[in-house]
Amino acid sequence: MAPHPVLTLHAATLELGERRLWSELELSVEHGEFLAVLGPNGAGKTSFLKVLLGLLPLTSGAVRIEGISPRRGSSLVGYVPQQRGFDAELGARGRDLVALGVDGHRLGRPWPSRETRRRVTAAIDAVGAAGYADAPIGRLSGGEQQRLRIAQALIGDPGLLLCDEPLLSLDLNHQQAVLDLIDDRRRGHGTAVLMVTHEINPVLPLVDRILYLASGRWAIGTPDEVMTSACLSDLYGTEIDVLRVRQRIVVIGAAA
């Protein structure tokens, strides 16, 4: 495993207009690590991903991915966006979506090269989506669409996979299938995973650490360190109860 971290943030602060989303953030993510990003709506979770995608600059501080500043279109980063269904008559197949992950940003002839087609087929097989990759993508279920999204994000073999609420609106079986895919990848290829999520419980068995963003502040640590009444009460500045019910965590008193 490579000695250097995949992602480092140092004294990172992000403000949007007048609002300070988080400040002086210190974070280092290793290869193969699974980091969940939690927090209430508006805490700056999606903005955090945008910083890593090079779509939003930090207000101050430094961020490095594999040692370099994030930039748009970097092949070091794979991105699974918020699950939003495709239009039923979109006029594209899953295969086309995955292929756009390879060369969709490049100008040039409209049809994919033989090499691109080979890689697309391999990526589709790797996520077990071969059975429906040629159907109109808008007609697929949320779980099927999400598998194809993961194939699209992983086809460039990124060192860091960013997922924004990839489990939203999936039933428990499909949630688990999507998580298994992501988990296999990080174990097999050392891909670091950074997942923004509302819901800690489905990812709890896989998560190494949690970054919790709330009220302009942040906390980082293992689930046992962060998901405690003391830690979250301190973060929110109000009384929060964190209960452990069997294998699940229930947070009472917070928005999420």
Next chain:
Amino acid sequence: MNVTTYLQLPFAQHALIAATVIALISGLIGPFVASRDMAFAVHGAAELAFPSAAAGLLIAGDAVNGALIGSLVVATAIGLLGERQSERNTAIGVILAFGLGLGVLLLSYYHGFAAEATNILFGNILGVSTHDIEVLCGIAVLVVAVLAVLYRPLLFASIDPDVAAARGVRNRLVGLVFVYLLALTVTAAAQIVGTLLVLSLAITPAAAARRLSANPLKVTGLSVLFALVAADGGLLLSLQYDTIKASVFITFISFTLYLGARCAGVAGARGRPAGTARRPAGLPPSPSGCPR
């Protein structure tokens, strides 16, 4: 006179060339109009060719070039005012209403023969000059060349804008370039089939094609094919039955193709298992799932 004798004559030959070129570029932009949900932009750009033509007529005595230059102004206005998809249609409505009022005003100052400006409302495929064909071919070369190079980023930005932006596609720039292509194509087509009927070449063929395939390149190919059948077929029929205008036949043919594609699409969808949620085989029960 029937269609074969007409085709000996230059005006009919010009009309056939114009119909073919317009069908080609309209068919090419159609699938993107559909996937970017820009049918109203097509309609707006087409109708705004009228005030532009009136302005051109008044200032330089040239309705066609006026319309083309005006289309670039319109595209810029749509691009700047309607940056977000949710507000674009409203912006087009605002521009359209003002533009049409302006056109009526400009026309009231023009004391010459205004048929050149009103032609653009209803189209005059049988009055295409050699100069018109040259302009049209110039536009077609431009549209085809830009689309050929921009195809993938445009497709990416159209169907998957979030990931496209993350992968480095300049969505706004790509979108703006497309609005220019759309405005040029629509304005050129408006002079032939009329602003009121442009939709039958720039939208209906693509809508039909999307019913038959989900492969973007096939959709584009079918869209061009349907536009060609409608435009050339409509023209030839109007030469054969010369009491009915070509634009009538064009709309009828393209609508018939659309209905046919819908029926074929429904039949095709029945034959294929629906893409419903399938539980992955061999999956253990979710460890975090609550028993019901």
